[in-house]
Amino acid sequence: MDFIIEAAVKAIKQLYQTDVAPAAISLQETRKEFEGQITIVTFPFTKFSRKGPEQTGAEIGEYLKNEVKEIAAFNVIKGFLNISISDGYWIGQLYNQILPDDFAVAKPNGQKVMVEYSSPNTNKPLHLGHIRNNLLGYSIAQILGAAGYEVVKANLVNDRGIHICKSMLAWQMFGNGETPESSGLKGDHLVGKYYVLFDKAYKTQIEELKAEGQSEDEAKKNAPVIKEAQQMLQKWEAGDAEVIDLWKTMNGWVYAGFAETYKQLGVDFDKYYYESNTYLLGKDIIEEGLEKGVFFRKPDGSVWIDLTHDGLDEKLVLRSDGTSVYITQDLGTAQLKYNNFHMDKSIYVVGNEQDYHFKVLFLILRKLGKAGADGLFHLSYGMVDLPSGKMKSREGTVVDADDLMAEMEATAKEQTEAMGKVDGFSEEDKLQLYHTIGMGALKYFLLKVDPKKRLLFDPNESVDFQGHTGPFIQYTHARIKSVLSKANYQVNSAIETTELADVERDLIVLLTQFPDVINTAANDYSPAVIANYVYELAKVYNKFYHEKSILQAEDEISKQFRLQLSASSAKVISKSMNLLGINVPERM
Structure with missing residues (x-):
C-alpha cells in the first residue's frame, strides 16, 4: 500500500504545508465492524492541522478520494480514517500479483542463516518435546527460505558423555548380544531400553547401600554401576578400542532409528555436528579469552568469566583439571559452525529451560569479538503437556x-x-x-x-x-x-x-x-x-x-x-x- 502512504504524505503537505516522512504514516487493517480495508491513524497530524482528529481525517480522506483513483470512499471514526479501495484495484491484484506463479516468492536477500534444531541424545528415542523442537526448527527454516534467506538446517547430536555410557554398560550387563534385528525393536528404542535398565539397576544398588548405612549422596557415588559407567567414559575419552567399537555400534542403531522418526515427521537436515567431534574445540577459545582478559583463572586453576556487570553472575568455562563444561564445548561449536558457513544469523531452537545458558553463551561470544556473534538468536520454546491418561509412555516418564x-x-x-x-x-x-x-x-x-x-x-x-x-x-x-x-x-x-x-x-x-x-x-x-x-x-x-x-x-x-x-x-x-x-x- 505504498501508493496510499505517498498520497497521504502529499495530502499533509498540500493541506497543512508540512513535510512528513513516509514512516510517520501508520497504516492498519480496518477493523471488521467498519467499512473499508485500510485505516490511517490521524491523531499525529492534529499538531499540523490544528484541528480535531475527526476533521483532520475528513480533510485528508477527501483529498485522497479526489486525487487517488484507487480510493473509492472513506469514513472517519474518531481518530481513524478508514479507506475503501476500489474493486478495480483488488481485481488487478488478483490477476497481476496473486495468480502468477511467482506470487510470494521472495528474491534472495543475500543473507545466510543457520537453524539448529532437534539436538537429540543418543541414549534414548525422540519424545514429545523433541517433536515440538523439530517442527519449530523445520518450519522456521522453511519460512526464512521463503523470505529470501539462504538456509542451512543443522543438527548437533549429543553422542558422548556419561548418559551414553549408561546405555552401553547396561547392554553389556543385560543384553546377551541383543540387536535391533534380533529384538524387532527400532535401534533408538532398543538403546533406550538399556538406559532404563541401567537406571533401575542403579536405583536398586543405591537402596542396598543405604540399607547398609550409607547416606543417599554416598550411595549415589558408590553404587558399582555408576562407577563402572564413569570408568567406561574415561576409557572412551582415552580411545579404548573395545569401548569405541561398542559406542559406534550402538550409536549406529540409534541413528537408524532416528532416521525413521525424522522421515515420519517430515523433517530433514543439511548438516550434522556431533559432540564427540566438537567437545574439545572450545579449549583454544578459552586460551584466547585469557589472553584478551575476558576470562580469569582462579587459584585452583579453573577458568571463569565475571558477568556480574551484565546482570548475570560468574560462570565457570573450564574446570580446574582442564576438562571442558558445556559452555566450553558450545563456544567451540559456535566457532566451527561460523567457520564452515559464515552465516549472518544463527538460530538455536532449544527449550526455555536453557534460557540462561544461551544468554551467557551469546554474551561471551560478543565479548570475545567473534564474527557472527551479533546474529545469534535463541528460539526459546515452552513445554508440551498431554491431558493425563491420554497416552501411555513406553518408559513411563515421557511420551515417545x-x-x-x-x-x-x-x-x-x-x-x-x-x-x-x-x-x-x-x-x-x-x-x-x-x-x-x-x-x-x-x-x-x-x-x-x-x-x-x-x-x-x-x-x-x-x-x-x-x-x-x-x-x-x-x-x-x-x-x-x-x-x-x-x-x-x-x-x-x-x-x-x-x-x-x-x-x-x-x-x-x-x-x-x-x-x-x-x-x-x-x-x-x-x-x-x-x-x-x-x-x-x-x-x-x-x-x-x-x-x-x-x-x-x-x-x-x-x-x-x-x-x-x-x-x-x-x-x-x-x-x-x-x-x-x-x-x-x-x-x-
Missing part, C-alpha cells in the same frame, strides 16, 4: 515420538472414517490420507501457538475437522481442488469482472497479505503467524464457498472469476501449510 505419531494416525483414521471421507479410496490411498491428516493435525496444533508459550496437546481435539485445526484447513484445500476438478479448470486470462461481492473482496484482500505475513513470521521467528493466517484464509474461503455459487454461477464470467479466486486460495493455502511442514491432500 513414534508412539504419539502412531496414535495421531489412528485418531485420524477413526475420525475420517466416521465422517465418510474415504469413500472410493484404495487401501494405499487411505493409509497415506491417515498419515497426512494425522501429521497435519499434530504439526498444526503445536505450531499455531506462539513458541514461547507452554501448551496442552490433545490428540483428539487436534483432529477436529470443524475446529481451529490442521484437518479443517486440509479439508478446505481438498474442497477447492474438488471444485476445480469438477469444472475442469484451466488457468486462463483475466475475466472482465468489474464489481466484487463483499466476501470476494475480503478473500482477495486476505490473499494479498500473504507476502507480508511471510516476512512477519520470518522476522518474529514464529510459525504461529503463518498458522493463524492460513486458518483465517480457510474460514473466509468457506464463507465465500457457501455464499457464492461457483459451478452454478449466474453467468460464465462469474463462474470463471470464482474459479480463479478458488485456485488462488488453494495455492496460498498449500504454500502456507508447506511453510509449516504440512502436506495438503488433493481429495478427502
